Amino acid sequence: MSNNTTSGPVDTRRSTTSATGWARFAGILLIVSGAWAVLTGISGIREDKIFVTSSQYVYAFDLTAWGWVHVILGAAAVAAGVGVLKGTAWGRMLGVALASASLLVNFAFIPYYPIWSILVGALDILIIWQLASQPWGDD
Numbered sequence: 001m002s003n004n005t006t007s008g009p010v011d012t013r014r015s016t017t018s019a020t021g022w023a024r025f026a027g028i029l030l031i032v033s034g035a036w037a038v039l040t041g042i043s044g045i046r047e048d049k050i051f052v053t054s055s056q057y058v059y060a061f062d063l064t065a066w067g068w069v070h071v072i073l074g075a076a077a078v079a080a081g082v083g084v085l086k087g088t089a090w091g092r093m094l095g096v097a098l099a100s101a102s103l104l105v106n107f108a109f110i111p112y113y114p115i116w117s118i119l120v121g122a123l124d125i126l127i128i129w130q131l132a133s134q135p136w137g138d139d
Contacts, residue, residue, distance in 0.1 A: 023092070026130035027084030030077050030095050033123050037074030037102065040113070041067040066109060073102055084131065092131045099127040
């Protein structure tokens with residue numbers, strides 16, 4: 001009887017390539033989401049009358065302050081997205097942290113811009129899921 005098994009390295013390029021592709025996708029989404037947050041923040045800083053809210057909301061803050069929160073988180077998300085595209089572990093970790101913070105901020109921002117906040121929150125969940133599902137080995 002002949003044993004036809006081969007001994008040698010297993011070709012893992014297919015799984016590595018798809019993981020890298022998904023990580024790149026998440027990095028691009030992080031950059032786009034961060035850029036949107038910066039633009040939303042600039043709108044809040046420059047013209048508070050763009051956003052309308054009810055007076056009976058638990059998370060009532062000055063919209064200029066919301067604008068600065070969005071600008072800072074957005075700029076950091078863009079930087080993390082670049083780190084993800086470069087394949088760094090710090091980029092993935094920072095990306096998960098910033099997407100989580102963005103998810104919380106957009107939840108609190110719902111009364112000011114409801115549909116937008118929900119869509120960005122869904123995008124943040126996709127980013128968190130994809131970055132967290134990547135291998136966390138040493139880079």
